[in-house]
Amino acid sequence: MDLENCRGIMVYCEIDVCGIIDNSLELIGHANTLKEKMEHYPEVTAVIIGSDVGSLITVAARHGADRVIMMDNPRYRVYRPDLYSDALAAAAEKYRPEILLVGASLSGEEIGPTVAMKLHTGMAAHCVELKIRDDGQFVQVVPAFGGKVLGDILCPGFRPQMASMKAGMVSKRIFEGKVAEIESFDPDVRGFGDRLQVIETIPETRKRVSLSNAELVVTGGFGIGTQEGWDKLEHMAELLHGVSTCTRPALDAGWTDKEETMVGTSGVAIKPKVYLGFGVSGAAHHTCGIKGAGLIISVNRDANAPIFEVSDFKVVSDWEAIVNAITARLEATSAVCPDPDRA
Amino acid sequence: MFEFFNENQVMLASVAKELVEKEIATHAAEWDEKDHCPTELFKVFGQQGMLGVFVPEQYGGAGLGITERSIILEEVARHSAGFAIALMTHDLATAAILNHGTEEMKKTWLPKLCAAEVIGGLSVTEATGGSDLSNQATTIEKNSAGYLLNGRKVFITNSHIANLNIWTGTSGVNEKGRKVLSAILIPPETPGLSAGRKENKLGLRGSITGEVIAKDVQCGPDSIVGKEGKGSAVALHTIGNYGRSGMAAIALGILRASVEEAVKFGNERIIYGNPLSKIPEMQAIIADNQVEYEAATAMLYNATAIYDNGKDAIPKLAAAKYFATEAAVRASRRTMDLMGGYGVINEYPVGRFLRDALANIPSGGTSQIMRVIVAGSLLR
Amino acid sequence: MALTIAVCIKPVPDSEYYNKITIDPVTKRLNRDGIPTVINSMDKNAIEAALRLREKHGGRVLAFSMAPDTAIENLKRVLAMGVDEAYLCSDRVLGGADTWATSYTLYKAIEKTGPVDLVIMGNQTEDGGTAQVPSQLGEWMGVPHLANVIALDYEDGGMVVKTKADRGTIRYSLKLPAVLAVTRDCNEPRIPSVMDILKVGKKPMRILRAQDLDLNPDFIGIKGSPTQAGEIYSPDMSRKSEALVGDPDEIALRILDELRKAGISIG
Known part of the structure; x- marks a missing residue:
């Protein structure tokens, strides 16, 4: 696309059974933050692809969309990456945004680069920051080597400038009473036709842990060492009414199967009031995802663990001694009589 | 890494390392504590072609030499000297049959030994x-x-x-x-x-x-x-070449472990606000360990190359075994010194390295016997 | 039907050594000296998936990589795993490519060596981690492509594939040719045997230069990359790192106290 005729920021809205996912709503909010830095104050356009999804227009508007492109058609009832990519690419071709943002969810990772190819443009993946430089240039900050290094990515010669971002990196914004302009768009997209077919979609039955509203997060790392240790840590987290999360090595060790609670560049970014880390060494992969925490307290046996550098408070100790002590304190205060008849 | 390894040997070392890190590294401490021999792993090593690697292909081996066998044993011993000696000994039965057995014995038993269908x-x-x-x-x-x-x-x-x-x-x-x-x-x-x-x-x-x-x-x-009547020759040839190269290779594994643990601990442990490894005395420990590791490496792989070239290597292997096994004791002890109090805590592996190094010495002949062999080769 | 399968390999700095990666304060360039290069971990899952298909259905597995000449060592390791042939696209003019230009070059290299039925890749790399090249290669080839593949098999002339989705799993059927990006859940990659190592030297391995590939010069290297790399820096996330000391119970009390101060209500 030529540079001159592209205007506005487009955000792809990913949908699940509950509606537009937080990741997308966050990006709509952030698009407004970018827009406020841009001289020409471009429109923020949300693209909704799905079947029977009219009710989501107000959600997109309330979270900051100036305009909503509705691609509402039964063919989108079941997610198919090729159809969704074709649809989003068609919307971008028609509405010519200068910036196109996609959540770095699993489906976003399929759709984003595919659309970038179709549009012959560049895309920066898993951005940790998206900003407008003083000279007006859109800068996408990406992590490399698991977050050990950050790099600026620019896309000066191609439009739209595409970027993806993990959930939790930026915050949702609420625009009460905002009304968005609505446009229906129903291009004839066919994807790969019958060369790709969905046999079945198997929804996850387990209830997923939500981290977006967690005030206290208790993270266990590889240092926990055993399943028994892990259970002990989770028990303490429950007593604290906190949410337990994990690092990649802890997940790989199989102590927890809650993949959605993996914090870091390949998982989620979190912004709790307090982060409590036990046996977490603090690899950049992980610490990238906790920088939004209000307070970081970490416990590790290794005095030189990198997690300590990014902590407000550090405890050089075996994690278990501290968890035992906290658990004992909490159980002592919350002790209830097991048999009320005795009283 | 020994400079004169060929490409296959270099890759073998890295493949063996990967296998050991997957199958052995995380269990070694537990095997030591419980004195448990993971016999099921013989088959894994057999499938990977790492048993009887010196056996010709016609009998189910890889057709390589004791150099390759030593490379594998060094990698195993880097994490578990105990399991390394179990594999090492299995190969002794293989070597005795290969070098001294009848054609019938070779055909019957070597493929089974290489695949760990039997344990030797x-x-x-x-x-x-x-x-x-x-x-x-x-x-x-x-x-x-x-x-x-x-x-x-x-x-x-x-x-x-x-x-x-x-x-x-x-x-x-x-x-x-x-x-x-x-x-x-x-x-x-x-x-x-x-x-x-x-x-x-x-x-x-x-x-x-x-x-x-x-x-x-x-x-x-x-x-x-x-x-019949030549059993001494079978025992001396097998132990003198395969046994001692194996024990020396196990010592190399312990030496390397001692170097690596010293470096790791030295960099991680903060003392007076700096990593321990900034202290010259601690650097001396790391240097001494590395020097002995390099010397032992050069001695062993020189000697195994001599054997693999079809020449007599008994005195050179005795010298390598003597030096490497003694050096492993010194090196693990030094790493223990470097770690201070942590060195004697069994959560850290260095105590096991020292115990393994000490237990390594008498196998295949004590250091005194090794010196008798080395001197004997010069004085005869 | 016997399958001709291409796997794409990226040599990456060993993630065990990420803490040794530094940025030169003067040149602002990445310093990766002394950091060994290994095969990207999910690429091994891709190789394993391809080898299993070959073992079951017959055919050939070809490895492709775009990297400097030193990647020959990594490709030898790939051959040791059981891959039949390896091709390395190595040329200075290919350097600095983003995912768009990389996928183009891989597409041309695969095209050059003949038609393939299937391309299998690692879902993402450990160093950049963009997860973009597989989809983009599929687009270049004009064939169906899926990411996040956790299981795959060849049935009745097509692939049946299971992918991990954001809220569950999806089963697809695809006609060949296709591009699949697999995750580590897909399989456990094999470790080469000694016999496999000894076969490496007998297998074809070729370096492809830019001139061998019939490339559009506007689509390769830095010039062909829509994105440009700007400054690089180490994120500064350091906090005060105040030590809490005492016996475990004292520390526990301090932690609970800090939680309350931060606005967490505790029973």
Whole structure:
């Protein structure tokens, strides 16, 4: 696309059974933050692809969309990456945004680069920051080597400038009473036709842990060492009414199967009031995802663990001694009589 | 890494490292603590072609040499010297059959040994001593059915897990009236062979060492390995080349572990606001460990290359075994010093390195015997 | 039907050594000296998936990589795993490519060596981690492509594939040719055996230069990359790192106290 005729920021809205996912709503909010830095104050356009999804227009508007492109058609009832990519690419071709943002969810990772190819443009993946430089240039900050290094990515010669971002990196914004302009768009997209077919979609039955509203997060790392240790840590987290999360090595060790609670560049970014880390060494992969925490307290046996550098408070100790002590304190205060008849 | 390894040897080292990190590294401490030998892993090493790597392809091996075998054992011993000696000993039975056995024995047993369908053991040492072969109480008597074996062997690695055993025993006297030794192959399921006491060792735990007892073990007429009366040659050749190169390779693994643990701890431990490794005295420890590791590496892989080229390497392997096993004791002890109090805590592996290094010394002949061999090669 | 399968391999700095990666304060360039290069971990899952298909259905597995000449060592390791042939696209003009230009070059290299039925890749790399090249290669080839593949098999002339989705799993059927990006859940990659190592030297391995590939010069290297790399820096996330000391119970009390101060209500 030529540079001159592209205007506005487009955000792809990913949908699940509950509606537009937080990741997308966050990006709509952030698009407004970018827009406020841009001289020409471009429109923020949300693209909704799905079947029977009219009710989501107000959600997109309330979270900051100036305009909503509705691609509402039964063919989108079941997610198919090729159809969704074709649809989003068609919307971008028609509405010519200068910036196109996609959540770095699993489906976003399929759709984003595919659309970038179709549009012959560049895309920066898993951005940790998206900003407008003083000279007006859109800068996408990406992590490399698991977050050990950050790099600026620019896309000066191609439009739209595409970027993806993990959930939790930026915050949702609420625009009460905002009304968005609505446009229906129903291009004839066919994807790969019958060369790709969905046999079945198997929804996850387990209830997923939500981290977006967690005030206290208790993270266990590889240092926990055993399943028994892990259970002990989770028990303490429950007593604290906190949410337990994990690092990649802890997940790989199989102590927890809650993949959605993996914090870091390949998982989620979190912004709790307090982060409590036990046996977490603090690899950049992980610490990238906790920088939004209000307070970081970490416990590790290794005095030189990198997690300590990014902590407000550090405890050089075996994690278990501290968890035992906290658990004992909490159980002592919350002790209830097991048999009320005795009283 | 030894400079003169060829491309295949370099890749073998990295592949063996990957296998060891996957199958062994995280369990080594537990095997040591529980003195557990992971016998199921023999098959894994067999499938990877890492048992009997020196056996020609026609008998199910990879057709390489003791250099490659040492590379594998070094990698195993980097994390578990105990399991390394179990694998090492299995290969001794293989080597004895390959170099001294009949064609029938080779065809029957080498493929099974290479695939770990049977586990091999070599029983030489008796209560009277390991290196004194002239006075073995075990007897191999010729009878109508073949040979009858009676005796008791001690400090035998794989004693309780080996089912293909090679024994030495006195089979008669020579023209000078001296006892002569024969080596004999005892196939699996042969009645009369049993394991006795299991030793509780200082180090190299995770390998099983103990007594083996033969009570009227009847072997067939074709079960002599090598020539009748030439059992000493079988034992000395097998132990002198395969045993000592193996023990030296295990020592290399311990040496490297001592270097790597010292570097890791030195960089991680903060003392007076700086990593421990900033202190010159600590650097001296790391340097000494590395120097001894490099020296031992050069000695061993030079000697194994000599053997693999078809030349006599017995004195050079004795020298390498002597130096490497003693150096492993010094190096693990130094790393322990570097770690201060942590060095004696069993959560850290360095105590195990030292115990393994110490237990490594008598196997295949003590350091004193090694010096006798080295000097003997010069003074004869 | 026997399958011709291409796998794409990226040599990456060993993630065990990420803490040794530094940025030169003067040149602002990445310093990766002394950091070994290994095969990207999920690429091994891709190789394993391809080898299993070959073992079951027959065919050939070809490895492709775009990297400097030193990647020959990594490709030898790939051959040791059981891959039949390896091709390395190595040329200075290919350097600095983003995912768009990389996928184009890989597409041309695969095209050059003949038609393939299937391309299998690692879902993402450990160093950049963009997860973009597989989809983009599929687009270049004009064939169906899926990411996040956790299981795959060849049935009745097509692939049946299971992918991990954001809220569950999806089963697809695809006609060949296709591009699949697999995750580590897909399988456990094999470790080469000694016999496999000894076969490496006998297998074809070729370096492809830019001139061998019939490339559009506007589509390769830095010039062909829509995105440009700007400054690089180490994120500064350091906090005060105040030590809490005492016996475990004292520390526990301090932690609970800090939680309350931060606005967490505790029972």
